[in-house]
């Protein structure tokens with residue numbers, strides 16, 4: 308049997324790679340983790356989830372200060388934002404989390420961390436920093452980067468992506484964001500709240516294209532009310548550098564030409580898999596524009612080479628990358644054939660209010676030809692929402708024709724956290740009746756979960772039929788009061 312340097316080698320130290328490295332090394336596999344940047348943590352820690360959510364919080368606090376009078380407080384004149392201070396806070400939050408994702412921690416778990424640019428020399432070996440290193444099993448977990456489509460003039464115009472946006476040395480006075488997906492939506496609101504004049508351009512007819520139209524439109528309306536301008540249904544014809552500003556020439560939905568100018572141009576037009584330079588062609592690992600092709604067990608065409616996370620081009624979330632990392636550990640270390648399933652994969656876009664989803668939304672159910680009944684509950688009817696001054700939005704619960712939940716979407720305060728109860732209910736196959744009967748603390752936002760389930764039962768319980776039955780059995784006398792017309 309061939310003797311390899313390592314049992315398992317992992318390329319990429321982000322959410323997926325770190326999950327595999329931690330799992331494999333703790334289970335006693337001799338593990339190598341190779342990262343091309345100077346630190347572990349990946350996009351989520353350095354250029355994605357962590358800096359974006361930290362920025363979003365700063366923007367929210369600033370927004371609340373500016374609108375203190377809405378909470379019965381004295382109206383305030385708030386000084387302008389110093390973006391360096393926000394960047395410093397972002398760096399400090401990252402610094403705390405970085406310790407958890409450090410070389411020392413992984414060494415403590417038993418994994419060797421190497422920094423450099425690896426390239427496969429054969430299907431078991433990589434060239435790294437002038438040496439050849441072999442492993443019995445490999446995992447490609449190199450993530451994704453901002454896609455930069457071939458827009459006329461973009462190659463000659465300065466622009467930023469998620470790699471630069473959290474580390475600007477000052478707040479841009481104005482910003483054009485190309486792309487109205489989750490990153491574009493989150494950043495448009497955060498920067499508008501901080502004082503940047505933001506314009507978003509997208510080819511699509513709605514923002515957040517995966518979401519139901521009514522919820523996406525509600526988010527758009529909130530962003531517009533906060534000053535974000537949208538040009539949807541618009542094609543980007545050309546981008547140019549005016550020296551002091553960037554210009555974007557678009558054709559709008561009405562087929563008119565509009566020239567937009569702004570100090571900063573953010574490209575948020577989707578992601579591309581990080582596959583360049585790895586030598587995947589050489590070792591017969593299949594990939595296309597979207598990413599490395601894997602089966603449900605995260606195996607590439609070469610069965611001892613796995614791939615996980617954004618590089619596989621599927622659901623591009625940190626929790627999806629972590630989940631796939633776990634599937635790799637089961638298959639590659641335990642040798643237990645475990646398959647990925649995305650039926651109950653949740654996600655959340657962290658606008659304010661945020662929009663969270665698990666299972667099928669109406670759009671997905673219609674596309675799949677699945678009949679459903681819709682149950683809703685407004686945040687306006689939730690006492691805690693009113694107390695918080697955050698009563699926009701609602702919860703939608705989709706039941707199939709057998710009255711089983713197939714999906715839940717929440718647009719409202721703390722939507723991502725509220726979804727956690729549904730994660731447990733749906734994965735644990737908990738009966739809706741159990742959720743509806745379970746005592747929830749008052750006053751909490753979480754009561755909305757119980758209420759929407761309760762709505763389904765109350766229609767059955769408080770029906771004419773039940774009323775008539777009880778009247779017949781117990782001789783009830785009926786209404787004691789009737790409102791005047």
Ligand SMILES: Cc1cc2nc3c(=O)[nH]c(=O)nc-3n(C[C@H](O)[C@H](O)[C@H](O)COP(=O)(O)OP(=O)(O)OC[C@H]3O[C@@H](n4cnc5c(N)ncnc54)[C@H](O)[C@@H]3O)c2cc1C
Nearest residue numbers: 319321322323343349350351355449450616617623624625
């Ligand atoms: C602005 C923004 C906000 C986001 N917000 C959220 C959010 O709120 N929630 C959420 O779930 N997801 C969010 N995401 C998505 C999330 O960041 C990714 O899904 C997640 O990072 C994917 O993990 P990964 O391990 O696949 O890739 P990464 O975390 O990117 O890790 C890949 C690692 O591989 C390294 N690498 C790349 N090429 C090589 C190479 N050739 N050799 C060696 N190493 C290499 C990279 O340097 C990196 O460290 C956000 C993304 C962005 C851009």
